[in-house]
Amino acid sequence: MSTKNVNVTRFELLMDAGFGAQKAGDILIKAFARTGRYVYIEPMIPAEISPPARTRPALSGVLIRVADFDLKNIGNTTNIILAQHEIVLDRRLDDEEHSDKCQVLLDMGDKANNQDSY
Structure with missing residues (x-):
């Protein structure tokens, strides 16, 4: 019996609506494709047209799955979250679509303005 290692990662880029998450996702999938990787992308678009920033309804983003083989779907669990x-x-964590070993990268640039939130 042989085993085969496969390289597949699903990550999420999460921002407030209007901050360019979908554009960033488009740039990333083009970069991955140029390196010969297979990519699958799914945008997360808020239901409200202009939700207030720093609110739960303002969640906008993109899920990207990258692999060294042909992908058929977006997958079930996220490995990396950049918020x-x-x-x-x-x-997004409330949706419980992340793996137990999910790595989270949180932008702390707003910490000075929103001290109570951090």
């Missing part, structure tokens, strides 16, 4: 702030991160 603009803690509100969109908390909102």
